[in-house]
Amino acid sequence: MVAQKNKLEPAARRIKLFLLDVDGVMTDGGIYLYRGGEAKKFNVHDGLGISLLKRAGISVGIITGRVSEAVRKRAEELKLDPVYQGYGDKLPALEKILKDYTAEELAYTGDDLLDIPVLKRVGLSFAPANARPEVQKIVDYCSTSSGGAGAIRDIADWLLKMRGVKQEIFGKYIDL
Ligand SMILES: [Mg+2]
Numbered sequence: 802m803v804a805q806k807n808k809l810e811p812a813a814r815r816i817k818l819f820l821l822d823v824d825g826v827m828t829d830g831g832i833y834l835y836r837g838g839e840a841k842k843f844n845v846h847d848g849l850g851i852s853l854l855k856r857a858g859i860s861v862g863i864i865t866g867r868v869s870e871a872v873r874k875r876a877e878e879l880k881l882d883p884v885y886q887g888y889g890d891k892l893p894a895l896e897k898i899l900k901d902y903t904a905e906e907l908a909y910t911g912d913d914l915l916d917i918p919v920l921k922r923v924g925l926s927f928a929p930a931n932a933r934p935e936v937q938k939i940v941d942y943c944s945t946s947s948g949g950a951g952a953i954r955d956i957a958d959w960l961l962k963m964r965g966v967k968q969e970i971f972g973k974y975i976d977l
Contacts, residue, residue, distance in 0.1 A: 809941060812925050813963035817906040818898070819854055820919075821953065822891075823865040823872055825912035826929055829949035832867075839869040844949055850957030851879050857966045864894045866915060891919045910956055912936060912948055927956045 824830050827847060833840040851861050861881050865872060866889040876884045885894035891911075898907065905924035909916070912932040917939065920926040926940040929952030937943045942959055944952040961968065 809925070810963050812905070812941070813960055815905045815924055816859060816908045816960065816964075818860045818862060818902050818908070819957070819960070820862050820864055820898070820907060820909040820923070822909075822911040822913075822916055823863060824867060825931060825948045826910050827863075827875070827948065827953060829947065830912070830931070831949075839867075839871055841869065841871045841875075842949060843875050844951060844953070846951045847949075847953035847957075848879060850954035851881070853961060853968055854957050855880070856968075857961055857964065859960075862898070864888055864891045864898075864909075864919065866891070889915065891915060892922075895919050895922060908960065910953065925960070927959075929953075929956075 821827055824832065827843055828841045831842070854861055861879070862883040863872065863876055863881055864885045866887070868887040872886060873884070883898060888894040904922050907923040908925040908927065909919050909923045910927040910929070911920055912929055914933060914935060916936060920936065920940060928936045928940040928943045929946065929948040930944055931947040932943065942956065944955040946952040946955045
């Protein structure tokens with residue numbers, strides 16, 4: 802565990818952009834189809850985790866295979882940037898992002914086989930507890946929480962703790 806921390810700590814300190822898959826990561830993977838539209842359920846604990854990352858100077862963005870108004874709205878609420886929707890093959894979106902960042906400056910969280918090429922390219926890779934076993938096997942840290950049930954909050958806390966960030970909440974500094 803100490804050896805692993807020694808390796809992951811410098812990697813965590815290099816991260817400038819925290820990228821997320823949506824279905825199965827920001828949500829439980831469920832999709833509600835209605836009247837030609839699509840609804841998804843997001844988690845407020847994840848929302849605060851994203852705010853804490855941004856407060857620590859880390860940008861947060863999305864690469865997702867599907868296209869939905871729900872994701873556009875959630876991304877707008879949380880001021881996520883960049884947002885790439887409609888990238889079933891996620892590598893072309895990653896290539897665009899790599900024009901502004903080095904691979905070591907990127908972290909990505911994904912849950913399924915389509916995420917593996919991106920997870921293998923970035924500086925730090927994460928998965929929620931509900932990720933496919935093939936994904937869990939290759940990531941740097943797998944959350945004990947599932948997508949849509951606090952996985953992003955858990956991963957954000959892990960990353961900030963690795964970076965030695967102390968969060969001030971209601972005037973008090975707390976360890977994450
Ligand atoms: Mg997914």
